[in-house]
Amino acid sequence: MGKLGRTDIFEAVFWLLIAIIFFAFSFNFNQPIEIYKFGATGWPRVILFLMALVALGNFYHAFSKGSKAQEGRVGAKENDDPIEYTSTGQYFKTGMVLILPLLYAVSLKPVGFYSGTPIFIALIMIAWGERRVRFILTNTILIYAILIGLFMLVLNAPLPQGNMSPFYDISAFMLKTKTQLDQMF
């Protein structure tokens, strides 16, 4: 297997799958354009072809030379202190770090910014290993206050309000209070 590692094989499969899947989907819009000879599929298919070709080159490079950084590559850092995963707990922790923000983003539509944000801030601190309750509480309040102060009160930025009760009602209450404050000053 030369100098191939498991990640090299995974990477090659990943890029080739992307190229194949996108190529298959390109048939959905394979329509001619009267004024342009190469049509809507020409450009993306060239990219996909090059992607498959370069993925094979990448695979060959890993096979013959391993996955170390090439000499003279600018801005490329060799991972000199790689993080070794030794337990499922570690995978779980990193998984939570990655998934929690995505869950927050998905929940923005029903829950809204005003209700979802403090919960998310506290959860993300816990997921990142923070266990001091007072630290979590004070920092959650502080970050939330900065965000509300800057974007809601000063910049008047429109933020998602949610569409589910009681979250929508909480957002409406906050916006109503803000309008009342505006009228007072």
Added chain:
Amino acid sequence: MIENFLAGTATLFGDPFTIGIFIFGVLGGMLFGAIPGVSMLTLAAILLPFTADLSPAQGVMLFAVIYCTGTYGGAITAILFNIPGAPENAPTAFDGYPMTQKGMAGKAVGAAVLCSAIGGVASALVMMSATEPLAQWAIMNIGPPEIFALVFFGLAVASSVGGRTIWKGWLSVLLGLLIATIGQDPVGGINRFNFGYSDLAAGIAFVPAILGFFAVSEIFIQAEKNVSGKYSAPKFNVDFPSFFELWAHKIAVVRSIFVGFFCGILPGIGATLAAFMGYGEAVRWSKNKSEFGTGKLEGVISSETANNAATGAAMIPLLALGLPGGALTAMMVAVFQMHDLEPGPLVFYNSPELIWIVFAAMFYANLSILFVGLIETKTILYLLKIPFQFLAPMILMLASIGAYISRGLVLDVIVMFIAGIIGFLLRRSGYSIPGIVLGLILGKIGEQNFAQGMQMVHYDLGTYFSRPICTILIVAGVLTLLKSLHSAFFQKPKVT
């Protein structure tokens, strides 16, 4: 020119409200550029509706000032946290962040302040003296084939920096180009790769993708270190570079001004490519190529000079031809349109006072980078002392708001976090995030200009290559690719 400049200065500083807007633009651009997670684009998107209440000159001037100072501000987050405030600051992080890790953050930020000011002022001076002749030259000599050729050359340069191997550099650029094909095709308006989601018909917006790839992925990397107990806070230091240290790089500064100005003047290209090319040229001409990427001051200098040199130049196609060079200049077109004006050659004749207020404001904004920037830098370095557990959720929240505000779509926040996860996984495997982002930004411009160029020459490659600028750029791009291909096959891996 001098009379016009003085008249513009008098109008700018003659009215307290206009002065207030100028100061707001200078501080707002610097602040939003320097807060990790948001950028000058976030501020511009928030302010856009309010410009309807301003005069056209005040509105365009405000955006021009934010553009100058925000381009500098983005360098601070690139240097301190490896999170470029904008794509044009991405090459700054190559050497700026390693300098922070070595305890040289003050030197890197100080160099960014000075070189941003020099690049910006030089660019503003050329812009003031030569907008009309340069616009004429661009009209006569630069067409879609030349723009496509420059995009090709820029992508060839970008693929040669960042990835752990040349193959990974290319794959990164190709991924960016592929993401850019999502949405309507630029010729026939046919929906591509929208997978049944109508929101994807408009394509993947730059702002959330850039925030995801740069800011969110960096936070994830630091968070992974944090949960594994391997996180170490960056070293704090406020030592500025000495005059002699900067003087030693005078050639890099001059070269980057030329590169930045040339890239900025071309419609649709903007400061991002300028920064990459400025950095790439610094590497190409250096005797110690291997030191780049490890914390070399010249890397920061060349990138920051070039991107600010492009800000003045980017105003030339905008004002003279009505063609924006990037997201922020596109918002300036919106400001013009709100006031029933169209940027283009007629603006010079119909509204000369507007043009000269903008020119004067950009000149003074670049100068103020030097003075305000030096004072601000001492304060902003204290960001390094904020604990990660506080800073990271704050950055994620600011990035979420920044992604949402530009189009008001929750989808953009989802896209940002997905880009963050992809960026996190690709960075761990040695792929180049700046390469992906440059591919994403230049993909549509490249395709559109390739299609227009091909239609222009009736698909005849002979005619295509009979255009000298186009041929030079394509040949330079091919040589860059061949050189990196040669090194991929015949060079040994790094011994570590």
